[in-house]
Amino acid sequence: MPQELMYLTKEWRDEAERRLKNELTPEKMNFITSSMSNIYLNCPDGKNKYLFFKFVDGKLDTLALGEGEPPDAEFRISGDYQVFAMISRAELGSQKALMTGKLKLKGNMVKALKLAAIADRLNKVLSQIPAQY
């Protein structure tokens, strides 16, 4: 059994970056140029964290993990750490989390709709990282 990494640690981020670069080709990412920040509220250590993704022409350019205010991004998804954890464990769909208000999206919904399938591909890769929450 592969080693489980602590969710949202530097080790988890590094593994996420490796997998995203290996598994999501520019073709699979529709050659998009866009950015997104996931904002994790009420993390187990009591802090708020972010995970910032930037893709340029379909290639992962930046994956940044941090605390406090994230860099400016085209889309900003915020919610409780536990909600993101449930999504990562496939216990909750990201669409349902948005439709029930558990997650909040800031950004242009028309553009977001175009990127919905891509976001699902990205989430699927992240959900396959063995992790502890």
Added chain:
Amino acid sequence: MTSRLENKGPYYIDFPGRIKAIQQEMAKEHIDVYLGSRLRTLSWTLDAFCPWRSFVVIPNEGMPAAFTFVIDAARVADESWLDEDHVFGFVPMGGQDQIELIAEHIKDLLKNKKGRIGVENGMSNYLPEGNLTHYEYERFKDALPDCEFVDAYTIIDKLSMIKDEGTINRFREASRIVDVGHKAVYEAISNGGWKGMTETEIAGLAAYAMRKEGSEWEWSYTGGNEIASGYRTGLAGGACTPATRKKLQAGEPLMVDIHAMFMLGLGDHSHNYLIEPVTDRQRWHAQNFLDIVNLTLKTYRAGITPSLLAEQMMAFAEERGFADYMVPGFEHGIGMMGDEWRIGLNDGPFPFWTNPDHVYQENELIICAMQYACPQDNIGFRYENPIVIHKDGCEPLSKYPLTIDEIQ
């Protein structure tokens, strides 16, 4: 519908210029953000038809942003002069419902999250008007607790009252299309063609002819093309006749009130028929109506008011002995899609109704609208035609001949 690529040549409207004019008026009233919700405001600022609940947010400088139901947002972005970065779709999702999405957008505009927001309060007898609802107002106030909300619709009403050349040309083209629709109806019902036809069929064949000419839809909320025959033409005080399945009958009048839309410019013209055999009494009614329409068209000019015109026309009708059959109103307001009914500003004795003492100015556009109804004789006629007010007269945009045709 309208395409941004068509906003050129005779139909060109300077939409960025309109936004700048709004922003100048906002500055005079110390308004930081204008939150428009009326259909007339959306058409006038976006150049796109917005059939779903929609809003336009105009900052005190820079580009406006449109917000509509997500299922229609991409089309609005495609047709409007705004780019897709300035058209947002709302959905029932966290952060994306219309109140939160717009409130967050406004907060981003008001960097210190305080400001004065102009809204479109009010009421209308035109159902799709789109004033901000009480519920929406309360929710926006909750979402923007440090903002002051003020009525600001007069800014749009004032700026949109006098029509520019592009707007008038769009109305001219819509009227040309309506005239084609009338010709199609005439050809279809002539020489016994009317036999077995229903009002809905007349509405449909006019619609088909107008759509072939490029009409976007039969825009009127009164049921699209309004067709009435027989006693329905003479309903007392009636000026709203959605077509029914009633069949046309010999010896009856027929009223054909059809509507076309071209780039949010509206065609609205009513033509009348008598199906043979025609009685002398019917001809008497018909001549009365033609005479008063002709006189009305000769009377419209800059400087006259709705009440002054009505007084003169009703005096004429009284003198001729048909005042009992006239609806004592001779016009309704019109503008780009969604701007219907009220004329001028909201400055009359009855809030949100036409001020009877409104003084017409050059390049105002109204619908000359007249209704004649004699229920006891089961007869009535309607005239409608967009007219441009000029200094010394008016320009009827539909050129269809003013007659009451007798059909075999």
